[in-house]
Every structure is written in structure tokens, then in C-alpha cells.
Amino acid sequence: MAWYIDQGPDSDVMISSRVRLARNLEQYAFPHRMDAQTARQAADEIVKAFFQDDAERKRHYLLVDLDSLSFEDRLALAEKRLISEDLAKAGDGSFHRAMISRDESVSIMINEEDHIRIQSMQAGLNLEQAYDAAKQVAAILERELPVASHDKYGYLTACPTNTGTGMRASVMAHLPGLAMAGRIKDTVDGLIKLGFAVRGHYGEHSKSQGNLFQISNQLTLGISEEDLINDLKRMLQQLIEQERGVRRELYRRQPLLLEDRVMRAFATLKSARLMTHEEATELLSTVRLGMALGLLPNLQPADVNRIYALIGPASIQKAHGQAMSPAERDSARATVVRDLLEPSGA
Amino acid sequence: MAWYIDQGPDSDVMISSRVRLARNLEQYAFPHRMDAQTARQAADEIVKAFFQDDAERKRHYLLVDLDSLSFEDRLALAEKRLISEDLAKAGDGSFHRAMISRDESVSIMINEEDHIRIQSMQAGLNLEQAYDAAKQVAAILERELPVASHDKYGYLTACPTNTGTGMRASVMAHLPGLAMAGRIKDTVDGLIKLGFAVRGHYGEHSKSQGNLFQISNQLTLGISEEDLINDLKRMLQQLIEQERGVRRELYRRQPLLLEDRVMRAFATLKSARLMTHEEATELLSTVRLGMALGLLPNLQPADVNRIYALIGPASIQKAHGQAMSPAERDSARATVVRDLLEPSGA
Numbered sequence: 001m002a003w004y005i006d007q008g009p010d011s012d013v014m015i016s017s018r019v020r021l022a023r024n025l026e027q028y029a030f031p032h033r034m035d036a037q038t039a040r041q042a043a044d045e046i047v048k049a050f051f052q053d054d055a056e057r058k059r060h061y062l063l064v065d066l067d068s069l070s071f072e073d074r075l076a077l078a079e080k081r082l083i084s085e086d087l088a089k090a091g092d093g094s095f096h097r098a099m100i101s102r103d104e105s106v107s108i109m110i111n112e113e114d115h116i117r118i119q120s121m122q123a124g125l126n127l128e129q130a131y132d133a134a135k136q137v138a139a140i141l142e143r144e145l146p147v148a149s150h151d152k153y154g155y156l157t158a159c160p161t162n163t164g165t166g167m168r169a170s171v172m173a174h175l176p177g178l179a180m181a182g183r184i185k186d187t188v189d190g191l192i193k194l195g196f197a198v199r200g201h202y203g204e205h206s207k208s209q210g211n212l213f214q215i216s217n218q219l220t221l222g223i224s225e226e227d228l229i230n231d232l233k234r235m236l237q238q239l240i241e242q243e244r245g246v247r248r249e250l251y252r253r254q255p256l257l258l259e260d261r262v263m264r265a266f267a268t269l270k271s272a273r274l275m276t277h278e279e280a281t282e283l284l285s286t287v288r289l290g291m292a293l294g295l296l297p298n299l300q301p302a303d304v305n306r307i308y309a310l311i312g313p314a315s316i317q318k319a320h321g322q323a324m325s326p327a328e329r330d331s332a333r334a335t336v337v338r339d340l341l342e343p344s345g346a
Numbered sequence: 347m348a349w350y351i352d353q354g355p356d357s358d359v360m361i362s363s364r365v366r367l368a369r370n371l372e373q374y375a376f377p378h379r380m381d382a383q384t385a386r387q388a389a390d391e392i393v394k395a396f397f398q399d400d401a402e403r404k405r406h407y408l409l410v411d412l413d414s415l416s417f418e419d420r421l422a423l424a425e426k427r428l429i430s431e432d433l434a435k436a437g438d439g440s441f442h443r444a445m446i447s448r449d450e451s452v453s454i455m456i457n458e459e460d461h462i463r464i465q466s467m468q469a470g471l472n473l474e475q476a477y478d479a480a481k482q483v484a485a486i487l488e489r490e491l492p493v494a495s496h497d498k499y500g501y502l503t504a505c506p507t508n509t510g511t512g513m514r515a516s517v518m519a520h521l522p523g524l525a526m527a528g529r530i531k532d533t534v535d536g537l538i539k540l541g542f543a544v545r546g547h548y549g550e551h552s553k554s555q556g557n558l559f560q561i562s563n564q565l566t567l568g569i570s571e572e573d574l575i576n577d578l579k580r581m582l583q584q585l586i587e588q589e590r591g592v593r594r595e596l597y598r599r600q601p602l603l604l605e606d607r608v609m610r611a612f613a614t615l616k617s618a619r620l621m622t623h624e625e626a627t628e629l630l631s632t633v634r635l636g637m638a639l640g641l642l643p644n645l646q647p648a649d650v651n652r653i654y655a656l657i658g659p660a661s662i663q664k665a666h667g668q669a670m671s672p673a674e675r676d677s678a679r680a681t682v683v684r685d686l687l688e689p690s691g692a
Contacts, residue, residue, distance in 0.1 A: 256620055256677055257620065260619035260620040260680070263619055267614060267618075271609040271613035272609060272610055272613075273602050274602055274606040
């Protein structure tokens with residue numbers, strides 16, 4: 001199931017887990033050096049190799065020709081994290097493709113930074129299952145295609161930081177407790193010192209919004225996929241306990257202050273008529289904290305995740321179907337949020 | 347009926363109308379020059395003259411010995427505007443009394459600045475009825491007591507600014523439209539130039555909170571009560587039209603922005619767990635504006651007026667029955683507001 005519909009383990013702190021595997025075709029230059037002719041050829045081969053004549057796979061995966069989508073539609077896919085932001089923003093005519101599972105848990109990007117990028121997502125902290133699904137797709141492709149690898153290093157990739165396993169395992173963590181306690185900087189510094197990478201919600205270049213942090217492995221070389229995932233998981237379990245401890249402590253010390261913030265945030269989400277993406281993300285953060293503290297018993301983490309996934313500027317635009325001013329988007333976003341919170345009866 | 351339960355004419359702009367008449371007993375010095383013995387004598391005479399043996403009056407009016415009330419209880423009466431803030435804050439042992447009608451529309455303060463201050467309140471813009479009720483009480487007292495007056499000047503009062511009619515007619519006006527349009531300063535300056543006095547909500551020395559303004563006549567000398575009231579009323583009718591026009595125009599230009607503010611304010615009032623008096627007053631102002639624009643069809647001005655009257659620090663304290671910290675008051679206030687908004691089903 002899609003990360004934003006399902007509800008996984010430790011979902012009070014961990015929104016989603018993701019594993020990405022990079023693979024390249026031996027006989028072609030890396031995408032940034034390919035001409036259009038070769039890019040088309042590579043894309044065709046990869047698509048053919050994946051679908052073969054497997055009827056079930058054809059039923060379960062959707063082939064998306066990204067070049068034929070509008071810029072906004074591509075961005076909407078990126079906001080649901082089904083393709084990378086880089087791919088969404090790349091120009092047309094580069095034979096960019098994506099094969100996306102209908103349940104939105106797996107997507108295979110073609111001609112992104114590498115020829116093949118397999119991405120697998122799960123709700124909550126569930127790196128193993130995400131890895132298994134990605135590996136299964138990689139195995140299918142590797143069976144059919146000559147994949148570039150080196151006996152000593154492992155898989156070869158366009159950027160040397162990915163060479164080896166070609167894997168990046170990451171989670172989206174929600175850390176409002178550590179943020180309220182003023183401990184985010186120390187926490188992030190600590191994670192970096194341990195060899196993990198930490199980024200804000202919207203990918204590589206953005207700062208955190210709504211206390212969301214993407215945490216991933218840095219290493220790819222000289223260590224197995226399983227060990228990488230275990231290292232990351234062990235650290236995340238400590239982080240989860242830290243965040244839970246801080247939340248409990250904050251609530252114990254100032255229960256009314258926290259209840260007040262949570263109830264105001266929830267009420268504002270349910271009644272505003274105009275809302276920026278930034279404000280929505282901040283309010284959702286407070287509401288998620290409230291859920292974890294048991295203050296909003298009728299609301300589920302998945303209810304909130306679904307909102308996260310559908311209120312980005314492009315998603316709002318796409319749902320609306322025509323060009324919108326920022327004010328129109330803020331109005332449409334407020335409506336989407338209200339509608340999504342209504343049926344829960346919370 | 348009490349101004350905060352009833353709902354009078356033009357209640358979209360005018361919260362309440364008040365007429366106050368000052369009278370003094372001929373044979374005694376003004377209160378600020380009286381000794382305790384004389385103050386007691388004056389108080390006894392006034393109470394006796396008012397109640398006589400009139401059974402109905404005894405049933406309808408409550409005699410309150412302000413000296414025997416706690417400071418907080420006196421302040422709570424002032425927050426409901428049944429006695430003046432000065433009287434609430436005056437020390438004990440000065441034979442301060444009040445006779446308050448059980449419907450809270452009329453109160454007679456004894457040994458305030460003058461020996462007798464009759465105050466009559468009505469919801470909305472209803473100065474005539476307020477004046478009639480006050481005059482009726484004055485007539486009863488003047489029939490029984492030797493009241494200080496001068497053939498040429500009229501009634502004599504402790505402060506010369508009240509000499510003549512001894513009357514102050516005032517309204518509590520709610521002017522959020524003019525405030526949002528940045529026209530409050532010009533409006534107030536204009537009213538002052540026309541000879542009216544303008545003050546913020548909580549009496550003489552405070553600035554406006556929640557866009558509430560007390561507007562009253564300045565003149566008391568050389569003009570009849572009826573003319574004073576007519577002058578004030580004529581000006582207020584213009585002010586009401588101005589405020590309504592500005593509201594309509596603001597809503598026409600930015601309907602979503604106004605709806606957004608109104609819905610957020612209402613939602614916050616219904617869900618906050620901590621609320622300062624200042625924030626509550628500001629949010630109520632926005633909600634009142636929303637009611638006037640038809641955005642909150644299930645809510646009545648009286649619902650909001652009742653909240654105004656019950657959320658002052660002393661009222662909250664009094665309802666709670668024991669000493670409270672400011673945080674406890676903010677918590678109790680939030681509960682009172684939520685409870686008062688609940689039964690309306692809005």
C-alpha cells in the first residue's frame with residue numbers, strides 16, 4: 001500500500017521507510033552523457049525487460065511517459081514521492097519513464113541520474129520490507145539486462161557516492177518533541193557524526209518543515225545491504241525512544257500547554273478557508289504530536305499522512321485541473337484539508 | 347433584561363446602551379468629603395427612600411453591601427458593568443452600597459463619586475428605554491429625598507463636568523470594520539471634534555480591546571436630557587451606517603480572507619485549552635463581525651455578549667471560588683468559552 005494510506009510500525013515517529021537501488025546498463029554511457037537516441041534505446045530495453053510478457057506485472061504496474069506529462073503533473077508525482085524532484089523538474093525529450101505500481105509502493109525511474117532507480121516505500125519503520133520489494137524488482141531486471149558492476153566495488157553508478165550497493169535506505173522521521181525541546185540541532189549533528197545523512201522534508205536542498213527529517217545511510221561501499229539497513233534501524237530505534245521520551249516529558253510538565261496547541265492546530269485545519277503549504281505542514285506536525293499523546297483518539301496517523309501527500313502546490317493544482325494563483329491554491333488547499341479531516345468524524 | 351442576555355436594535359454594531367444619572371443629597375457633603383458617620387447616614391436614607399415599603403421593588407432589587415464583598419466579587423460585578431470599576435476598587439468601610447435589579451438592567455450605586463448614581467443598561471442601541479428606566483428611579487428618589495440642584499445650572503454633582511443634567515448617555519460600539527480598514531483614528535478624532543467622548547472597553551483609562559469603543563456625550567450643562575440623547579443617537583446612526591458600509595466593502599473585496607479569519611477565530615474559541623482575556627476579546631470581535639456578515643448563522647449576538655460579560659479575570663476567579671494563578675485563569679477561561687459556545691450547536 002502507499003506510504004500515505006497505510007500505517008506501519010512506530011508510526012508515531014516514523015512516517016515512512018524507503019529503499020532506493022541504483023542500477024546501470026553496462027553497454028550505455030550514464031544518463032548525463034547519453035544522446036537522445038541512446039536514451040530511448042535504454043528506456044525501451046528496461047521497460048521491455050521489466051514487463052516481458054508477465055501479465056500480472058502488466059496489471060500491477062503503470063508505465064508513465066514522463067516526457068508527455070505536464071510540469072505540474074510531474075511535480076504532483078514528486079509530491080507523492082513516486083518520482084524524484086530532479087526527475088520532475090528535468091526537461092522533456094530525454095526519454096524519462098517511470099513504472100509505478102498501482103498501490104504506489106514501488107516505482108522504477110528510468111534515465112534519472114542512473115539508468116534505473118528502483119524505489120520502494122513502506123509506511124512507518126519498515127526498511128526490511130521496503131528492501132525486499134526493491135531487491136525483487138532488481139533481480140527481475142538483472143536477470144534480463146547486463147547491469148554494470150565491478151568485482152571489487154559492486155554496482156557502478158553515475159555518481160561515485162552510490163557505487164557499491166547502489167542503495168540508499170531512508171526514513172521520514174517526525175521529531176516535534178526534540179524540536180520543541182530545542183534539541184534538534186544536537187540530534188542532527190549526532191546523526192551526521194555517526195555517518196548518516198539528514199535532510200528536511202522536501203529533498204536535498206530544503207530545510208525542515210513541520211519537524212520532518214529524512215534520515216538515510218551515507219555509506220554504500222564495502223558493506224552489505226543488510227548490514228546497512230541494520231545499522232540504520234538500530235540507530236532509528238534509539239532515536240524513536242529519544243523522541244518518545246521527550247514528548248512524554250513535555251506533556252508531563254505542561255499538559256495544558258500541549259493540549260492547547262494540539263486542539264488549536266486541529267481546529268484551525270478543520271476550519272481555515274486559506275492555508276499555505278508551510279502552515280498546513282506545521283499544523284499537521286502539531287496534530288500528529290497530539291495523536292501520539294492520545295489527545296485525538298478519533299484520528300489515525302494515516303489520516304494525516306494522506307493530507308501530507310495531497311497538499312503540495314502541484315497536487316492542489318492537479319486536482320483543480322487549471323492554472324491557479326497562489327491565493328486560489330491556498331483556498332483549494334484549505335478545502336482539501338477540511339474535506340480530508342471531515343469523514344474521520346474526529 | 348441584562349445587556350449581555352438580551353439582543354437589542356442594531357446589535358450588529360451596538361452592543362449596549364447605557365444612561366447614568368448623578369444625584370446628590372442636599373444636606374450632606376459630596377462623598378469624597380464625607381466622614382464615615384455621614385456616609386452611613388446617607389446610604390441608609392437612600393436605601394430606605396428607594397425601597398420604602400414597596401413590595402414589588404423589594405422583590406425586584408437586590409441590596410448589595412459592597413463593603414462586605416471580597417475585592418474579587420466587586421470586580422466581577424464591575425466586569426458585568428453593574429457597578430463602576432472605581433467603586434469596585436474603593437476600600438472597605440466607606441458605606442458603599444448598590445441596589446441592583448434582578449434582571450441586571452438597572453443599578454443604583456450609593457456613595458460612589460456622587461451620593462447616588464443611577465445606571466440603566468439596554469442591549470443594542472436603545473438609549474430612550476435606558477433613559478426612561480433611569481428617570482423613573484430618579485423620580486422615586488427625588489420624591490423622597492432633598493436632592494441638590496440649582497435653579498440655573500440644574501443638578502449639582504461632585505465633579506463639575508457632570509453638573510446640569512447629571513447625565514451621561516453612552517453606548518458600547520463594536521467597530522471591527524473601521525478598524526480593519528485603518529479608519530479608527532479618523533473616526534474617533536471626528537467624534538471627539540463633534541463633542542463626544544470615546545474610550546476603550548474597560549472604562550476611562552484603558553485602550554480599546556477587541557475593537558470595542560465606549561462613546562458618550564460630553565456636555566451636561568445647558569441642554570436637556572432628551573436633546574442630548576437625540577444628538578448622540580443621530581451621530582450613532584451615521585456611525586452604524588459607516589461601519590456597515592466598510593464591512594460590506596471589505597467582504598466584497600476579500601470574501602475568503604474574511605471567512606478565513608472568522609472561521610479560524612470561531613474554531614479557536616471552541617477548542618483552545620488556554621486563553622488570555624485579551625485574546626478572547628480579539629477573537630470574539632472577529633466572530634461578531636462574522637455573525638454580522640452572515641457567516642455564522644447559528645450564532646446570536648447575545649451568545650457572544652454573554653461571553654464578554656463572563657470572562658474577565660474577576661468573573662473567572664469568582665466562578666471558580668478560590669485563588670487562581672494566571673495560567674489557571676487562562677485554563678478556566680478557555681473552558682467557560684467552550685461551554686458557552688457549545689449549547690448553541692453552532
